Amino acid sequence: MKTSRLCIYAKDISIITGKGIRSSQKLLKEIKTKLNKQSHQYVSLKEFAEYTGIEFELVTKSCW
Structure with a gap:
């Protein structure tokens, strides 16, 4: 089972x-x-996605 993070860090x-x-x-x-x-x-x-205006899917794909 793959777990995904819910929070974002400065490195991300x-x-x-x-x-x-x-x-x-x-x-x-x-x-x-x-x-x-x-x-x-x-x-x-x-x-983070809402604040920056970046689509949520793009944020999740680029972090992992």
Whole structure:
């Protein structure tokens, strides 16, 4: 049985956007701020896709 992740990490964002890890960390922090999440809370793939405007299917395919 294959399991898939529900949350996205800075390294995934770096791969998807082609930007550096630090820029990806800043983007992740910006998303958390806009969604009123605390620092220990995760950002889901769906939330990332909605925020950036990238289709959900493209996000899931490019991460795994």
